[in-house]
Amino acid sequence: xxxxxxxxxxxxxxxxxxxxxxxxxxxxxxxxxxxxxxxxxxxxxxxxxxxxxxxxxxxxxxxxxxxxxxxxxxxxxxxxxxxxxxxxxxxxxxxxxxxxxxxxxxxxxxxxxxxxxxxxxxxxxxxxxxxxxxxxxxxxxxxxxxxxxxx
Numbered sequence: 001x002x003x004x005x006x007x008x009x010x011x012x013x014x015x016x017x018x019x020x021x022x023x024x025x026x027x028x029x030x031x032x033x034x035x036x037x038x039x040x041x042x043x044x045x046x047x048x049x050x051x052x053x054x055x056x057x058x059x060x061x062x063x064x065x066x067x068x069x070x071x072x073x074x075x076x077x078x079x080x081x082x083x084x085x086x087x088x089x090x091x092x093x094x095x096x097x098x099x100x101x102x103x104x105x106x107x108x109x110x111x112x113x114x115x116x117x118x119x120x121x122x123x124x125x126x127x128x129x130x131x132x133x134x135x136x137x138x139x140x141x142x143x144x145x146x147x148x149x150x151x
């Protein structure tokens with residue numbers, strides 16, 4: 001009887017692990033949107049979160065468009081390097097990170113000019129939250145990938 005229960009538990013356990021993990025539908029929907037649509041949605045979210053007025057919305061739409069363009073270029077560069085099978089040298093990596101951090105500093109200064117202190121504080125809080133959740137996702141991906149490689 002014990003063996004029968006153990007076998008049943010093993011079968012149930014194995015089938016539950018064999019189930020495919022489903023990707024979030026939100027991800028596929030976002031990929032279907034063109035860059036302009038994504039920018040508009042981001043502007044509307046910021047407008048709701050920060051209570052932006054019309055002139056602030058106008059400035060933010062310019063900033064969002066610039067960020068989107070920079071992001072596309074950076075993604076294309078990363079894909080090209082990955083496809084070439086090339087790894088960045090420490091100097092190249094340092095230059096890239098330095099450039100990224102300079103961009104973040106400039107962005108923060110621009111946001112301080114556009115937003116009032118209360119809005120800026122909210123924006124900063126939102127950015128930190130997004131950054132934290134992105135780090136969690138990346139760590140989860142790394143753990144998942146290392147778990148697959150160990151087997």
